[in-house]
Amino acid sequence: MNIEHIAAGTTLTTISGMPAMSSQEIAEITGRQHKNVLRDIRKMLGQLAEAERHPGSDLSWDPKWVETHMPDAQGQLRPVLLLDKELTFTLLAGYSYALSNLIVKRWLELEGNGFRRVSVAEAVAHLVEREKDIRRMALRELRRLR
Template identity: 35%
Template sequence: MNTIVAPSNTITMSSREIAELTGKQHKDVIRDIRVMRKALVGDGADLRHLHEIKDGRDYTSEFHLDRLLTETLLTGYSIPLRHRVVTRLSELENVSRHVVSIPQSLPEALRLAADLADRNGELQRVITDQAPKVAAIKRLAAAGGAICITDAAKQLGVAPSRLFSWLEQHRWIFRRHGGKRWVAYQPRISSGHMTHKVTALRPDPETGIERAAFDPMITPKGLTRLAELMQEAA
């Protein structure tokens, strides 16, 4: 096969990434770039690969610099900071080198087609694996806040009795000894999957003590997790 290697001399780095890599404030990096630009303009340097990006208010949002200008900027930085940015530039260059193989015969074309089919199959597997998360996000968006278990069952497309049974079996809810009301397990509350709705009841007629009922509720996070578990089981 013939090989074509894409050129890597157009690699650019944004001032924001430079700030992240060096731990500097972005406004300070922009200031340094302007100082560098002023000095290079006075020296007659080529600044075609220094691009200033502005927002809707005409303020500088960020700069984009090619490798040469990035390394020039780093001259005034410490050695560890220069090393971080130069290492990142090398990584970007490696990513930008695309090797394109052009089949020159039928067997080579068939091998290329087989390789592409394998990659497509792998991509399809990733999509399939992500399907429960996608469905969960849709249900989450429709659900809003915490909802009761019966409403959660509707969102999940299962019978309420089945969901109650599943939640009990997998230790999401339980009934206290001698009690009739469901209660959420504390670990499920601590993890943010469930919460309780507190309803004030009439005071005890004999003691006058105020009472309250605790109804288990499924949070959006809990509904997301249930949607994933239900689809994985299916």
């Protein structure tokens, strides 16, 4: 999926009112399988948490990520991780320069879209409505296939 299609067709995902990028979006932009992106994120989070536990570590890590579940095309809930900008860039440090550049461009678009801080309640309400829309589309597609 190309960056223009993603930018035109998605709404902003947030963590505590700040922009976030989902593991699904990272998979779509980079062309990687979502299960592999989830594996990479979990490995990164584990290493960051471990580095913080070492005595004398200067690493102050304030995790800004959320694990949630979203319905797939069949309506089954699948895990999705939401990352803040710092963790997204940290993840991409292990990927290629070309893939990293695509994600950097997407973050610049997110920040350039007149993003405004929203309350947690507004963010939750948005996610609930988004999940309702996804469910409606999935049910519509199931009816069409019958």
